[in-house]
Amino acid sequence: MQTTRKYIIVFLVFTFITSLTSFEGLNAQDDKFVVVLDAGHGGHDSGNLGNGYKEKNIALNVTLQVGKELEKDKNIKVIYTRKTDVFIELHERANIANREDADLFVSIHCNAHSSQASGTETFVLGEKNTGRNFEVAKRENEVIFLEENYKENYSGFDPSSPESTIAIGIEQEVFVEQSIVLARKIEDNFIKDAKRKSRGLKQASLLVIRNTYMPSVLVEVGFLTNKSEGAYLNTKAGQSKMANSIRDAIISYKKELDQNVGAHLFDVGVPEVTEVETKPMIVEGVIFKVQIAASSNELEPKSYNFKGLENISREKEGTIYKYFTGSTSDYNEAKTLQDKAQSAGYPDAFVVAYRDGKNIDVSEALKSASN
Incomplete structure (x- = not known):
């Protein structure tokens, strides 16, 4: 009887310890670092078609590769806004990140320009919409015209209006500093690891990151309209290089957070790109x-x-x-x-x-x- 009691006590203790371990495991799952990856465009929205390449396909390939690499880290949970060629409305992309209580939101795109401009750019939300920054914001935001209920979803927002784009920068102001930390890491990796030309980190009012309640960036991995850059981004090797640079930046960002090393970036200068203006050629009449x-x-x-x-x-x-x-x-x-x-x-x-x-x-x- 005494022996039986001892076995029962040992069993109860073992069960209690096991249950604690299980709860810790569940908590560890809940404490995972959540990254939402957003492949720009999709479905009937092809994005830009510079040199015949489809932005939606290249953005998806890069996004899936970033996610595949991040998923190797057991402490990171990856959520995709899309994993196939489907159209997701801009406001729903942000909703996905908010529902998952994400730690980061990264939207991946390819750039376009009427010239042979080249290089990477990473955008964070802000009010600096002068010059080309406004043009990028306008182009990315015009995707709402492909949505059936865009007037209801965006409350009269006009992508062509500087006033509209300035207003949306205020909502995510609290996360801008952290977003800049990630953006800078991404651009540094593009230069150092991928050996690509960087046009720097920028601020613009982009709808896709307007309502995300976490640090968020929009990455332009290069210009499809540039012949050599478009060809590079259309290769598996090129897509892999860009994906690895983004992955490493996210891992480095997470490591800083884990170590409680918060870099303060007040008064960070966000460089502007000076575009070469084409002289007018007026033909009277x-x-x-x-x-x-x-x-x-x-x-x-x-x-x-x-x-x-x-x-x-x-x-x-x-x-x-x-x-x-x-x-x-x-x-x-x-x-x-x-x-x-x-x-x-x-x-x-x-x-x-x-x-x-x-x-x-x-x-x-x-x-x-x-x-």
Whole structure:
């Protein structure tokens, strides 16, 4: 009987210790560092199509590789906003991160420009929307036009309005400093490990990270519109290099937090990129437009029907409706609009010219400019 009691006591003690170990295991699971990885665009939103590459595919490949590497760390839990070619609304991407009570939100994209610009950029939320920063924010935010209920979801937000983009920077201000720490690590890794050109870390008002209640960054891994950079990003080796740089930055960021080493970054200078401006080429008496589509379907000439492109006009020729973007006497501006249209998903967009309301050859218009 005495022996039996001893066995019962030992069993109860063992069971108690085992239960404590189990609870500790559960707590360890709950205490994992949660990273939400967001592959930009997807589904019917291809992103930019520089040099024929699809941003949505490259962004997804890089994102999945970052996640695969991070998942090797048992202390990190990875959540994806998408793992396949599907369209996820911008506000839902942030909702996913908030529901998971994430520690980090990282959105991965590819850049585009009308020139042969190159290099990586990592954005954090902020009010510095001057120059190219505003253009990037505007381009990424215009994805909302592809959402059915964008007016309800974004409360009258206008991607083309600087006032709208300035307002959204305030909500995540408390996390900006930590976001800058991660952004700087990512860009440093792109330079040191991936041997890529970096355009630095920037601040812009980006909807995808507006409502995330944790440090958040948007990474542009390079320009698909740059011939050599686009080709590099379309390779497995290039995607692997970029993914590893992002992974290492996240791990380094987590390590700093674990060690309670909080770097204060007040008054961090966020570098601006100076773009080379193209001189105007005004042709008096001529209006240039960019034809983006021709169809038997009559569509409203609205931005949301044409992937966010602005100043849309429509002409009917027989049974065909032709659709245009822009209206300018500056030929170089028209060429920039053509590049923008092609990057937005209209690879066959071309410049047309009008004099006195009649269509003329562009070559004829340019000859009159040289006379």
